[in-house]
Amino acid sequence: MQYVNEFRDPEKAQVLIREIQGLTEELGATSESPIRIMEVCGGHTHTIFKFGLEQLLPDSIELIHGPGCPVCVLPMGRVDDCVALAEREEVILTTFGDAMRVPGSRKSLLQAKADGADVRMVYSPTDALKLAQQNPEREVVFFGLGFETTMPSTALTVLQAALEGISNFSLLCTHITIPQTLQALLDTPDLRIDAFIGPGHVSMVIGTEAYGFIAAQYGKPLVVSGFEPLDVLQSVWMILRQMQSGRCEVENQYRRVVPDSGNPAAQNAVAQVFELREFCEWRGLGSIAQSGVQIRKEYAAFDAEHKFRVAPQQVADPKECQCGEVLQGRIKPPQCRVFGTACTPQTPLGALMVSSEGACAAYYNYGIGRHPEPQAA
Amino acid sequence: MCLGIPGQVVEVTDAEKRIALVDVGGIKRPINLACVVESPEAMSEAPGMWVLVHVGFAMSRINEEEAHKTLELLQELGELQEEMRNAAAQVA
Numbered sequence: 305m306q307y308v309n310e311f312r313d314p315e316k317a318q319v320l321i322r323e324i325q326g327l328t329e330e331l332g333a334t335s336e337s338p339i340r341i342m343e344v345c346g347g348h349t350h351t352i353f354k355f356g357l358e359q360l361l362p363d364s365i366e367l368i369h370g371p372g373c374p375v376c377v378l379p380m381g382r383v384d385d386c387v388a389l390a391e392r393e394e395v396i397l398t399t400f401g402d403a404m405r406v407p408g409s410r411k412s413l414l415q416a417k418a419d420g421a422d423v424r425m426v427y428s429p430t431d432a433l434k435l436a437q438q439n440p441e442r443e444v445v446f447f448g449l450g451f452e453t454t455m456p457s458t459a460l461t462v463l464q465a466a467l468e469g470i471s472n473f474s475l476l477c478t479h480i481t482i483p484q485t486l487q488a489l490l491d492t493p494d495l496r497i498d499a500f501i502g503p504g505h506v507s508m509v510i511g512t513e514a515y516g517f518i519a520a521q522y523g524k525p526l527v528v529s530g531f532e533p534l535d536v537l538q539s540v541w542m543i544l545r546q547m548q549s550g551r552c553e554v555e556n557q558y559r560r561v562v563p564d565s566g567n568p569a570a571q572n573a574v575a576q577v578f579e580l581r582e583f584c585e586w587r588g589l590g591s592i593a594q595s596g597v598q599i600r601k602e603y604a605a606f607d608a609e610h611k612f613r614v615a616p617q618q619v620a621d622p623k624e625c626q627c628g629e630v631l632q633g634r635i636k637p638p639q640c641r642v643f644g645t646a647c648t649p650q651t652p653l654g655a656l657m658v659s660s661e662g663a664c665a666a667y668y669n670y671g672i673g674r675h676p677e678p679q680a681a
Numbered sequence: 682m683c684l685g686i687p688g689q690v691v692e693v694t695d696a697e698k699r700i701a702l703v704d705v706g707g708i709k710r711p712i713n714l715a716c717v718v719e720s721p722e723a724m725s726e727a728p729g730m731w732v733l734v735h736v737g738f739a740m741s742r743i744n745e746e747e748a749h750k751t752l753e754l755l756q757e758l759g760e761l762q763e764e765m766r767n768a769a770a771q772v773a
Contacts, residue, residue, distance in 0.1 A: 305706055307687040307731065307743055310752055319759040347683050374682045400736070402682055428737025430713065453683040456716055457738045505683040508733065508741040531685075534755065560748035561685070561733050561741045570716045570740060661682060 311532030320537040327544040333364035345503035346373030346661025353666040368633035369663035381619040383408030390421040398432040399447035429461040436473035456570035459577040476608040502528035511566030530558040588628035625654040
């Protein structure tokens with residue numbers, strides 16, 4: 305496949321690995337005192353595990369798997385909202401496949417479907433709009449989740465519904481934003497992260513300037529990266545080069561897809577339909593100010609929260625789960641007390657075990673830490 | 682979740698709504714190009730264009746020149762390593 309295979313070339317990967325090895329030695333990093341790089345996006349976590357990049361990199365580099373998997377940070381209360389909506393007689397609840405298996409406090413959407421609720425998986429929000437047109441006697445709710453990457457698609461779908469006057473379509477909006485979340489993470493006391501691999505597809509929408517504060521105020525280099533193995537390795541190399549030359553900047557490795565200013569048409573659609581939410585609830589991380597969006601009043605007719613009077617609710621995560629600590633890079637997945645025992649990809653307790661982009665599912669599926677290491681006291 | 686897959690525009694199916702068939706890894710799907718093509722009139726230039734597809738929407742036009750530059754840089758880095766290895770071998 306064009307623009308994919310050429311970025312998986314093993315020979316070029318070896319070249320990068322050799323450069324990285326040289327630089328980590330030069331920087332004096334060791335396995336006891338590694339350079340800690342967080343890949344923010346779950347897509348990168350997936351690439352890192354799928355291609356075994358951690359095994360290729362020297363052990364003087366530690367990769368911390370960040371919070372950038374919208375399914376993994378979906379709070380239980382929101383799943384409960386979806387289940388409650390799906391159980392209404394008139395509602396067809398639609399969403400992306402990833403959201404179906406996330407546990408709620410009562411059940412997941414998949415369990416609700418098995419129990420008779422009309423839940424349907426769609427590829428695109430426009431498929432949900434089509435369903436609304438085909439079923440004028442029903443209420444079609446699209447559960448829209450995801451970061452800035454996905455926001456333009458739901459915004460444009462709401463605009464299309466408004467234009468065509470499709471009144472039986474609404475959006476349950478659970479979109480969240482990356483820069484505010486990174487800021488909250490960076491404000492966490494004793495967070496030990498030296499640099500970031502920035503999310504490529506969020507950046508193709510918002511551009512690279514939004515991360516300026518991470519380099520300028522927090523002194524951490526950030527490199528926006530593509531999703532093939534060469535992209536991720538090149539980004540690690542670019543971070544190390546910054547460290548070696550004493551620079552601290554936002555750089556763009558993924559120029560073939562990410563213009564520095566992002567996508568203005570997509571930004572316009574998002575600004576037209578959404579506004580910042582005062583607070584947004586994250587699984588494992590708690591409430592983060594302005595880390596999500598809600599639908600503007602002008603489009604309240606297409607806002608499921610407004611239409612069905614969905615009241616915000618907070619449901620505590622299961623006590624035994626340590627998702628938050630994993631998301632902040634404090635512990636590795638196998639160190640969680642329920643990893644691989646009470647919590648597995650077949651019966652996930654925590655959301656990090658649900659999605660293939662979640663750090664715990666990745667550790668489990670790729671056989672790393674099947675035998676949990678003894679936990680530090 | 683933020684998965685994006687490269688695809689090539691095959692043919693325009695609805696210029697007004699800016700929808701075209703896009704070949705994504707051998708499967709042709711109707712994709713909304715509103716974020717990468719300025720106007721319905723400009724849709725005539727879309728066939729052949731490479732785009733990055735996310736949940737039924739093209740979110741970026743792939744820049745062929747930049748893709749080439751990235752690969753070229755890695756090629757040069759490899760050649761440089763080779764030269765240094767050869768030089769080191771000669772000294773030894």
